[in-house]
Amino acid sequence: MTAAATTLKIEHLEFAVTVDAGRRVISDATIHVADGVITAVEKSEALVDLPADRVIDGRRKVATPGFLNGHLHISYAHAVRGIFPDDVQDRLAQVFLMQSAMTAEEEYVTTLLGLTEMLLTGTTTLVDPGTTRFPEATLAAYEAAGCRVMIGEHVTDRANAVNLPVYETADAIGAMQRSVASLDGRLDGRVRAWTMPFSLQVCSGELLQAAKAIADETATMMTLHHGGSMGRSGPSPTRQLADLGVLGPNVVLSHCMGLSDEEVRIIADTGATVVMCPSTVTKSGGGIAEHGRLPELLEAGVAVALGTDSVNSSNFTDLVRVMQLAATVYKDARGDTRLVPPETAVELATRTGAAALGVGDRLGAVEVGRRADIVLFDTARPQWRGLTDPVRNLVHSSSGDSVDTVIVDGRVVVDAGRATFVEDVWALIEDVERAGARIRHATGISHPTSWPII
Numbered sequence: 443m444t445a446a447a448t449t450l451k452i453e454h455l456e457f458a459v460t461v462d463a464g465r466r467v468i469s470d471a472t473i474h475v476a477d478g479v480i481t482a483v484e485k486s487e488a489l490v491d492l493p494a495d496r497v498i499d500g501r502r503k504v505a506t507p508g509f510l511n512g513h514l515h516i517s518y519a520h521a522v523r524g525i526f527p528d529d530v531q532d533r534l535a536q537v538f539l540m541q542s543a544m545t546a547e548e549e550y551v552t553t554l555l556g557l558t559e560m561l562l563t564g565t566t567t568l569v570d571p572g573t574t575r576f577p578e579a580t581l582a583a584y585e586a587a588g589c590r591v592m593i594g595e596h597v598t599d600r601a602n603a604v605n606l607p608v609y610e611t612a613d614a615i616g617a618m619q620r621s622v623a624s625l626d627g628r629l630d631g632r633v634r635a636w637t638m639p640f641s642l643q644v645c646s647g648e649l650l651q652a653a654k655a656i657a658d659e660t661a662t663m664m665t666l667h668h669g670g671s672m673g674r675s676g677p678s679p680t681r682q683l684a685d686l687g688v689l690g691p692n693v694v695l696s697h698c699m700g701l702s703d704e705e706v707r708i709i710a711d712t713g714a715t716v717v718m719c720p721s722t723v724t725k726s727g728g729g730i731a732e733h734g735r736l737p738e739l740l741e742a743g744v745a746v747a748l749g750t751d752s753v754n755s756s757n758f759t760d761l762v763r764v765m766q767l768a769a770t771v772y773k774d775a776r777g778d779t780r781l782v783p784p785e786t787a788v789e790l791a792t793r794t795g796a797a798a799l800g801v802g803d804r805l806g807a808v809e810v811g812r813r814a815d816i817v818l819f820d821t822a823r824p825q826w827r828g829l830t831d832p833v834r835n836l837v838h839s840s841s842g843d844s845v846d847t848v849i850v851d852g853r854v855v856v857d858a859g860r861a862t863f864v865e866d867v868w869a870l871i872e873d874v875e876r877a878g879a880r881i882r883h884a885t886g887i888s889h890p891t892s893w894p895i896i
């Protein structure tokens with residue numbers, strides 16, 4: 443990794459999309475960073491005399507805050523990416539079977555490749571919602587990559603059809619306590635450990651209450667999968683969670699498709715937050731048109747983050763593509779072009795997403811006093827031109843492929859389109875593909891390609 447310069451200056455940016463309190467978009471902008479904190483964001487002429495240990499030329503570049511991915515199962519999936527046809531049945535059962543076959547070394551290399559892909563497209567913070575099996579092994583990948591992660595152990599204490607290991611309730615509680623105690627605050631605070639009971643359907647009320655209590659007592663957070671109330675009778679899942687007393691501002695509900703009006707109101711009233719994964723929904727036929735409630739959640743004041751799920755769910759981790767989806771599917775579904783404008787989509791991946799993930803005071807904006815997580819897009823590319831509004835072009839015209847530079851905590855981890863923390867990306871890919879071949883062989887899971895490969 444490039445050594446952290448004590449001070450860093452990015453000067454003459456064509457635009458800085460700050461997502462600050464005033465939502466300033468500054469042309470010919472300069473950003474100054476000291477000891478990992480943003481110390482100035484102004485027109486270049488105002489900061490011309492400010493010295494720095496390293497100066498980055500921002501001409502023909504657009505700066506944004508680093509993106510936050512609120513739901514990315516990073517473990518294992520890169521090893522067997524694309525293994526499933528779109529109409530696969532029992533996908534999760536196969537996912538967890540393959541994941542349980544993975545070794546610590548294999549999880550390290552798949553995680554490092556996942557982080558490389560993620561950082562190269564501008565995401566600087568992720569929530570891995572409980573799939574990591576060998577957190578100590580993967581910490582080395584997080585340390586190398588320099589990004590931020592919310593991690594934890596997902597636990598269940600009820601029989602399930604998806605091959606999730608079932609714990610005794612007391613053992614599941616112990617596992618959550620241990621993972622929070624051993625992981626929270628590691629790597630200079632870039633690692634946060636959350637409690638991660640898998641879902642209401644496979645966790646007892648006692649386990650969910652314990653997960654919430656641990657999050658409260660340790661000032662961390664809790665996340666769980668939330669399936670919505672489609673096709674269910676009786677009290678909605680959100681009502682059941684509220685009645686158990688496990689909703690609150692430190693609780694992040696992921697997916698949340700098919701919420702009723704009452705469920706939206708309960709989430710808003712309790713201060714719980716939401717992560718939505720539109721690319722997983724569209725690929726799996728989840729029905730955003732019928733079941734997506736993002737506009738209502740935002741209208742109710744709920745903080746929502748975006749997620750990509752695993753690379754065998756939506757099959758990519760590029761949040762710019764997810765922003766574009768968020769900014770278009772509701773317009774199409776409801777015939778209303780006012781829904782989820784590109785500015786809102788950017789907020790979901792930055793400022794609002796940071797609030798949803800409990801880091802709204804430190805991340806999510808290029809703003810004085812926040813940690814210096816910054817992305818620079820190279821706009822000297824046809825898809826970025828003509829460039830009159832960098833927000834519209836970012837969301838509707840570009841992708842994460844045009845990321846040039848990524849800074850986390852003031853450290854440059856992607857430099858001129860290259861990940862500085864991986865010496866030989868191809869050697870890493872070969873390690874991951876070897877792991878994939880072994881996992882496929884060990885589990886016997888394979889699916890024929892639709893077209894013959896000869």
Ligand SMILES: [Zn+2]
Binds near residue numbers: 513571
């Ligand atoms: Zn998930």
